[in-house]
Amino acid sequence: MRMTLKVWRQKGRHGSGSFGTYPMDDVNPDMSMLECLDVLNEHLMAKGEEPIAFEHDCREGICGSCGFMINGEAHGPLPATTVCQLTMRHFKDGSELVLEPWRAKPFPLIKDLVVDRRAFDRIIASGGYISVATGSAPDGNAILVSKEVSDRAMDAAACIGCGACVAACPNAAAALFTGAKISHLSILPQGKPERDRRAVSMVAQMNEEGFGGCTNIGECTAACPKEIALEVIATMNRDYTRGSWRERDNLVTTIRPFTEWSTGSKLKVDPLQS
Numbered sequence: 001m002r003m004t005l006k007v008w009r010q011k012g013r014h015g016s017g018s019f020g021t022y023p024m025d026d027v028n029p030d031m032s033m034l035e036c037l038d039v040l041n042e043h044l045m046a047k048g049e050e051p052i053a054f055e056h057d058c059r060e061g062i063c064g065s066c067g068f069m070i071n072g073e074a075h076g077p078l079p080a081t082t083v084c085q086l087t088m089r090h091f092k093d094g095s096e097l098v099l100e101p102w103r104a105k106p107f108p109l110i111k112d113l114v115v116d117r118r119a120f121d122r123i124i125a126s127g128g129y130i131s132v133a134t135g136s137a138p139d140g141n142a143i144l145v146s147k148e149v150s151d152r153a154m155d156a157a158a159c160i161g162c163g164a165c166v167a168a169c170p171n172a173a174a175a176l177f178t179g180a181k182i183s184h185l186s187i188l189p190q191g192k193p194e195r196d197r198r199a200v201s202m203v204a205q206m207n208e209e210g211f212g213g214c215t216n217i218g219e220c221t222a223a224c225p226k227e228i229a230l231e232v233i234a235t236m237n238r239d240y241t242r243g244s245w246r247e248r249d250n251l252v253t254t255i256r257p258f259t260e261w262s263t264g265s266k267l268k269v270d271p272l273q274s
């Protein structure tokens, strides 16, 4: 297959970037998008040029390392598919593909198609865990979990932290990611004791990182390779609303008004201070 790849090239965070145009006539239709970039990089290195930087690890849709925009769509045109799973046969012979990094302020560019997604790590570190006494493995039947509840928790836990939801959202909101990381714990009995504190803390960190407010557009779930449902945002909102009231004496200094992060408004009224 013949393809032309137009790839965003930028040496570092502070420099300016531009598109490099790379015609290819040896694209195997069974290659993945990342393997296509591998082949292109071999050509570039053979000519003494700088290879294109892109992230990858598992190359089977599990780790969340890969991800960039293809013709303006996060992870490309196929639903529920990461760029490492996307094979070239899904594009027409002779296509031009425009590859760009995730564009969102909280994901500063590192190089070419690689962005810094440590903001997600900091959101998880702020509360995306349960505190348990370690020791020998507990009896599997000690805490019963219904099939329906475990299915919902597992669906939320499928989030691989790729960042496509942020890149697809016109507000650069991280509500789907944060909602997934809150929900997969708070739905289960083991996650309930810290439910309130977790939601308040993780939403505060999400705000702190500079992600935009969710306005229920739904681009995030459409772009998500793991098909995380918008339901997780509703769970986050419920947990946050209840938690910000119950935890008002402990965490009042670290959280911003619900209205500001949820609607993007600049209302400067802290209901917890009044």
Ligand code: SF4
Binding pocket: 158, 159, 160, 161, 162, 163, 164, 165, 166, 176, 177, 180, 220, 223, 224, 225, 226, 227, 228
């Ligand atoms: S919610 Fe979906 S798109 Fe967002 S980080 Fe998780 S897996 Fe990626």
Ligand code: FES
Binding pocket: 055, 056, 057, 058, 059, 060, 061, 062, 063, 064, 065, 066, 067, 082, 083, 084, 085, 160
């Ligand atoms: S490289 Fe792991 S999900 Fe794509």
